[in-house]
Amino acid sequence: MNKELANFIRELKKDFKPKKTDITTPVSCWFEKDLLNDKVVDAFVIIFKTRGCSWALESGCSMCGYFNDSLWSDVSDKELLQQFESALKRYKGEKFVKIFTSGSFLDDNEINPIVREKILKKLYETAEKVSVESRPEYITNKSLEKIKKIVGLKIFEIGIGLETADDDIRENNINKGFTFNDYKKATDIMKKNNIKIKTYVLVKPPFLSEKHAINDAIRTIEKIKNITDIVSLNPVNAQNNTLVNYLWKREQYRSPWLFSIVQILVEGKKILDDKRIKCDIVGGGSIRGAHNCGECDKNYLQAISDFSLKQDTRVFNNLKCSCSEKWLDQLDLEDLGFGSLAKMYE
Numbered sequence: 001m002n003k004e005l006a007n008f009i010r011e012l013k014k015d016f017k018p019k020k021t022d023i024t025t026p027v028s029c030w031f032e033k034d035l036l037n038d039k040v041v042d043a044f045v046i047i048f049k050t051r052g053c054s055w056a057l058e059s060g061c062s063m064c065g066y067f068n069d070s071l072w073s074d075v076s077d078k079e080l081l082q083q084f085e086s087a088l089k090r091y092k093g094e095k096f097v098k099i100f101t102s103g104s105f106l107d108d109n110e111i112n113p114i115v116r117e118k119i120l121k122k123l124y125e126t127a128e129k130v131s132v133e134s135r136p137e138y139i140t141n142k143s144l145e146k147i148k149k150i151v152g153l154k155i156f157e158i159g160i161g162l163e164t165a166d167d168d169i170r171e172n173n174i175n176k177g178f179t180f181n182d183y184k185k186a187t188d189i190m191k192k193n194n195i196k197i198k199t200y201v202l203v204k205p206p207f208l209s210e211k212h213a214i215n216d217a218i219r220t221i222e223k224i225k226n227i228t229d230i231v232s233l234n235p236v237n238a239q240n241n242t243l244v245n246y247l248w249k250r251e252q253y254r255s256p257w258l259f260s261i262v263q264i265l266v267e268g269k270k271i272l273d274d275k276r277i278k279c280d281i282v283g284g285g286s287i288r289g290a291h292n293c294g295e296c297d298k299n300y301l302q303a304i305s306d307f308s309l310k311q312d313t314r315v316f317n318n319l320k321c322s323c324s325e326k327w328l329d330q331l332d333l334e335d336l337g338f339g340s341l342a343k344m345y346e
């Protein structure tokens with residue numbers, strides 16, 4: 001572990017106070033389009049309020065501000081189930097349900113296995129597919145044993161935030177706290193248990209130039225193409241109380257250009273072939289999130305979201321904006337500027 005980085009990230013959270021909030025309702029729930037067995041369907045999404053990601057409570061990842069929505073104190077089983085009941089009032093029997101906890105669904109410290117099982121049992125009465133997220137250390141034969149029985153012949157997917165296949169970047173730029181090998185072990189277990197693997201790839205960790213970030217994401221996709229079932233790109237945005245936000249405020253970080261994301265999607269699709277690659281952009285088009293010049297952002301965001309469903313790179317064919325000159329300049333010059341040029345490329 002890079003102790004200096006871990007300490008600095010911990011220090012940035014020192015004065016953070018969790019919001020006062022109703023513990024019996026989820027952070028939010030909504031509907032969004034996604035694919036289920038190659039068909040576009042409405043998926044139901046729930047974000048639970050939990051005590052938070054165990055790793056974030058210890059130090060956390062350099063770009064992750066999920067803890068801003070966490071409670072930082074224990075949530076009882078009863079309260080978690082109340083959150084679930086509250087979400088179910090909006091549930092209309094969608095066949096695809098996505099659960100987020102701003103941490104790991106399989107971490108017993110966040111969600112008691114009994115609660116986990118109750119939630120899944122209820123959802124699988126109607127759902128064909130449930131998708132959750134977890135760090136690799138919680139993905140074990142033991143933690144999957146009961147889940148597998150509940151899932152039966154339906155689909156269960158776990159998303160893992162690998163971020164990059166490069167152990168050095170994961171340790172020194174992200175402070176992720178696990179290795180590629182840990183990811184590999186977890187995915188081996190998932191394969192044996194017939195569980196779908198979604199891998200999150202981070203676009204532009206801090207301290208990387210735009211060009212390096214594009215190359216890193218493409219190399220990562222190449223390395224995991226035979227492991228994962230789906231790749232989900234995660235462009236970094238500056239979230240409060242994070243290292244990325246600290247750098248962004250000091251003009252030492254710029255979130256990725258939408259051009260970079262398009263390039264990774266196009267290259268990634270060539271590598272992955274039939275496997276799906278998608279990108280949901282949080283804060284896209286804003287100064288804190290992935291953006292271009294402001295004029296063309298809407299069109300690019302729409303195309304990225306269309307591509308994520310259709311998997312057809314032709315959606316990018318007719319897009320053009322003169323700000324691509326600035327992006328190309330950055331790709332050429334930034335590595336020579338030792339990171340001092342972030343302001344120029346806003």
Ligand code: SF4
Pocket residue numbers: 053054055056060061064065066102103104135161176
């Ligand atoms: S990115 Fe994931 S593992 Fe890292 S701190 Fe956030 S929730 Fe935890």
Ligand SMILES: [Zn+2]
Pocket residue numbers: 292293294295296297321322323324
């Ligand atoms: Zn533009």
